[in-house]
Amino acid sequence: MIRDKEDMKRKPRIAVLGATGVVGREILKISEELNIEFESIKFLSSAKSAGSKLTFKGQEYTVEEAKPEVFNDIDIVMASAGGTTSKTFAPEIVKRGGMIIDNSSAFRMEKDVPLVIAGVNDEDLRQHKGIVANPNCSTSQLMLVLEPLKKFGIKRLIVSTYQSVSGAGLAAMNELRDDTKARLEGKDFENKCFKKPISFNIIPQIDVFCENGYTKEEMKVVNETRKILHLDETTKISCTAARVPVFRGHSEAVDIEFRDNVEPNEVREILRNAYGVAVIDNPDNFEYPTTRDADGVNPVFVGRIRKNLAFDNGISLWCVADNLRIGAALNTVRICKKVTEMGLYRGGEE
Numbered sequence: 001m002i003r004d005k006e007d008m009k010r011k012p013r014i015a016v017l018g019a020t021g022v023v024g025r026e027i028l029k030i031s032e033e034l035n036i037e038f039e040s041i042k043f044l045s046s047a048k049s050a051g052s053k054l055t056f057k058g059q060e061y062t063v064e065e066a067k068p069e070v071f072n073d074i075d076i077v078m079a080s081a082g083g084t085t086s087k088t089f090a091p092e093i094v095k096r097g098g099m100i101i102d103n104s105s106a107f108r109m110e111k112d113v114p115l116v117i118a119g120v121n122d123e124d125l126r127q128h129k130g131i132v133a134n135p136n137c138s139t140s141q142l143m144l145v146l147e148p149l150k151k152f153g154i155k156r157l158i159v160s161t162y163q164s165v166s167g168a169g170l171a172a173m174n175e176l177r178d179d180t181k182a183r184l185e186g187k188d189f190e191n192k193c194f195k196k197p198i199s200f201n202i203i204p205q206i207d208v209f210c211e212n213g214y215t216k217e218e219m220k221v222v223n224e225t226r227k228i229l230h231l232d233e234t235t236k237i238s239c240t241a242a243r244v245p246v247f248r249g250h251s252e253a254v255d256i257e258f259r260d261n262v263e264p265n266e267v268r269e270i271l272r273n274a275y276g277v278a279v280i281d282n283p284d285n286f287e288y289p290t291t292r293d294a295d296g297v298n299p300v301f302v303g304r305i306r307k308n309l310a311f312d313n314g315i316s317l318w319c320v321a322d323n324l325r326i327g328a329a330l331n332t333v334r335i336c337k338k339v340t341e342m343g344l345y346r347g348g349e350e
Helices: 022-033 083-095 122-127 137-152 170-184 216-229 264-272 325-342
Strands: 013-017 040-045 053-056 059-062 076-079 099-102 131-133 154-163 236-243 250-258 277-279 300-307 314-321
Touching: 013 022, 013 083, 022 053, 022 325, 040 053, 040 059, 076 083, 076 325, 083 099, 099 325, 122 325, 137 154, 137 216, 137 250, 137 264, 137 277, 137 300, 137 314, 137 325, 154 216, 216 236, 264 277, 264 300, 264 314, 314 325
Parallel strands: 013 040, 013 076, 076 099, 099 131, 154 236, 277 300
Antiparallel strands: 053 059, 154 250, 250 314, 300 314
């Protein structure tokens, strides 16, 4: 990437696209927590939310409508505004010399777009051509657990996800609340966000079904895992994804078959020292992670680490994370920080 000498070492000019949404507001919160560096910052939304006010680092900002020209002087865009919006604005951002860190699924499987979990495959950022994709929320927490175990050779992987309604947005969270209230009061309720009632229920479908009988959500876990960890096609991966009546936090039951032998105590020790992971694993004292442990905090929590009885060299474990953070906003902000540290933006230091 060619840069003018006078631009070297300049802090990035940042924009948050979709700033008024659930994930967008979480991006603001985490950007403050991680003390993200910037020369200037803009908050962008659709025309409907433009003109509203947001407070960031003690200063009030007016939300601007996202139009191509507002990206003229922007170096890094953190985007969480949906695939259609990302497809509309990504070419405009790149054309103007900026880069976009995109939360949607629009670019994840494109060959020339790095799919990145900060702390897992940072070096892939060097290949970006203006677009970096943030993985699916259920994939994101899984990668921080698998990356330090990859050295044992992942031969087979089976994942079952239990995903909260916040993964489907604010309307889905409201539907869980209203459906639960109606059911407790013995009233009728018409569900709109989900194909089945979500209160007191588990729905074994997230996204639409594919020809192979798996849902798009399940295939995201399969395909994104291969891309992020650079696994070859011989690695067998399967996933079942279910929606559960939890407001926030995704849980996953993970079964891994390794090429090399590994013992549960070794896995515990490795994960205790792994980036972004916290181990809670003492079942005798009922110590294992739940979604309440993960609510509003950064780590991916891991527990129930044990020998898998069906696989040779197999390990089973349970992992939990706040999907709005690690699965979306936290990773977006972490990528932004990595891009800044590595100088991979217009005006950055190589």
